[in-house]
Amino acid sequence: MxxxxxxxxxxxxxxxxxxxxxxxxxxxxxxxxxxxxxxxxxxxxxxxxxxxxxxxxxxxxxxxxxxxxxxxxxxxxxxxxxxxxxxxxxxxxxxxxxxxxxxxxxxxxxxxxxxxxxxKTKLPSVANTAFPKLPQLDALAQELLAIAERRPPVDAKLRRRLVGTPSIGGARAKATIRDGDDYWLVKPFLPTDTADIPLLEHVALQWGTLAGMNFAKTVLHRLSGEQSVVRVLRFDRHGERRFMTISGASLLGTEYPGASSSEVARWSYPRLAEELRRIGAPVEDWKELFDRMVFNAVVGNDDDHPRNHAAIYQPSEHRWRLSPAFDVVPNSDETPKRLTLQVSVGTFAISRAAFLADAVRFGFKTSQEAASHLDALLVRIESTFGQVASQLPTSLRSMLLDRLARNVKVLSGLL
Structure with a gap:
């Protein structure tokens, strides 16, 4: 059997x-x-x-x-x-x-x-597939949309190729496109979206980068009919080389999706920082995770579940490192008051006290050091929003401005 x-x-x-x-x-x-x-x-x-x-x-x-x-x-x-x-x-x-x-x-x-x-054979047998190239971006986005809407193929050959390479994670329609030695995840706007999700992801990842964090590179496209599509640079591939990766769910020893209540109790940023330490990632990665926790709280990204975090093995350093941040998308329907991972023991709520309670587990020597770091980070996040805000329509810009003002006050201890 x-x-x-x-x-x-x-x-x-x-x-x-x-x-x-x-x-x-x-x-x-x-x-x-x-x-x-x-x-x-x-x-x-x-x-x-x-x-x-x-x-x-x-x-x-x-x-x-x-x-x-x-x-x-x-x-x-x-x-x-x-x-x-x-x-x-x-x-x-x-x-x-x-x-x-x-x-x-x-x-x-x-x-x-x-x-x-x-x-199924003892000796490795790994076939290579020719990925769609960047000039096919428009056709690729249209075919992804047709699949999501359960419509017949727009391009039968491209449909067969997409069905033949279904290994990428997440719930949204997506596919890989190649440009030289770089591989990009292509994510189109979907009719079920209540806001321009590709634009929000693009802006959020740019914003995090400007604020000094290691976020994945993105490019936003406007295709025929003003359809927005974001492409996100994959960090696990370059040319013919693939890089070892491990999800935050695996690091935390939890199932996602479908975790039991006892497993959800282990969803924790401080625990994830400790697992990074356990596999040899340096202290700057633990602190980077703290910064991402703060950024998610400020922008209202409560889709920060364990599979939206990862570590990657860096051959040049002979060790595991925290991967670039990905799938960072502000909630467009409401302003979250809690995150999906605990920010300190037993606490998911967004507050200054909660964010500092377990700060030493992220590599800070004292709570005061963590508090000073948090305050400087909030200044960087607040001051860099203006560099990306012009890309947003008025409604989304106003939403994020209001959210930014409120959450900076919350994490500064003023609310």
Whole structure:
């Protein structure tokens, strides 16, 4: 009653070669998924754990998956999220209760997140796919919109290509486009959006960068009919190289979506900072996470769930680092008074006291040091809004101005 083994491949961070890193099997009766590092991988002396929190390099050890109905966290990271699953369900007539491992198998290795690939042979076999190029941006956006609206293909060839590479995460319609050695996620405006979400994401990521944080690069486009599309630079790829990544959900040891109440209790910025420390990220990354927590509070981004945070392995530094920030979108319907991750023990609410309560866990030596850092950060966030505000229509600009004024007062302790 055990499934045929799936072999997990890794593109080596040092030279780009593909190696077989381990084997995954699923007990079909109990849904107990097991992962075993390949003896050849261990014996070669490779030091790269594909998940330094949940899958440390231990020889001859069967790791049982505690979440996702028997799929290990790192493999779930390499699987499609809601959008990719929708494509696969339509293409393969899959029921809604399809096991997570089925999506892992059916998704193409060409467009997975991170540096893992999956196959049924012991030796790595990773096909390359020609991604749409930047001149196809308009056609790509129109095809994504047609899929989201369940309409027939606008371009049948492009539709087949999109259905064949459904591995990117998130719930919104998206696809990868290539421009030289860079890969970009393309996200169009959807008819169900209550505001210009691509514009909001573009402005928020630009704003965070101007305020001194490491946010993903974006480019906004206005296509035919004034449709807005944002493209966001992928940090896990460059040229033919893929970089190891791990989600915040995996670092925190929680399922997302579908976490139990006990797992939600572990959703925490301070805990995530400590997990970054545990896997070797430097103190500046812990403080950067603190800054992102503050920025999310100021702009009202309460979609800061565990899968919207990540770490990336930097080959040049031989260590894990906090990835660039991504999926930072202010709530366009209401001003949140709490975040999705705890800001201190047991507290999700946005307040100065809550943000400073566990500040030492982000690497600050004292609460006073953290308070001074917070105040300087609020000045930078407030002073840089004017550099992006002109891109917004009056309604969105007024909304963010009001939110900025209120939340800066809250986090300054004046409200």
């Amino acid at each position: 055990t499934s045929r083994p799936l072999y997990i491949y890794l593109q080596r961070p040092d030279n780009g070669e593909w190696v077989t890193v381990g084997r995954y099997t699923l007990d079909l009766a109990t849904n107990a998924g097991k992962f075993l590092y390949a003896p050849s991988y261990i014996e070669s002396g490779f030091a790269w754990s594909i998940d330094p929190v949940n899958l440390p390099l231990i020889p001859n050890h069967d790791f049982v998956a505690p979440r996702y109905s028997g799929l290990h966290d790192a493999l779930r990271d390499a699987s499609p999220d809601a959008w990719g699953k929708l494509l696969l369900q339509k293409e393969h007539q899959l029921p809604s209760n399809t096991h997570e491992s089925k999506y892992l198998v059916l998704a193409s290795n060409a467009d997975r997140w991170g540096a893992l690939a999956v196959g």
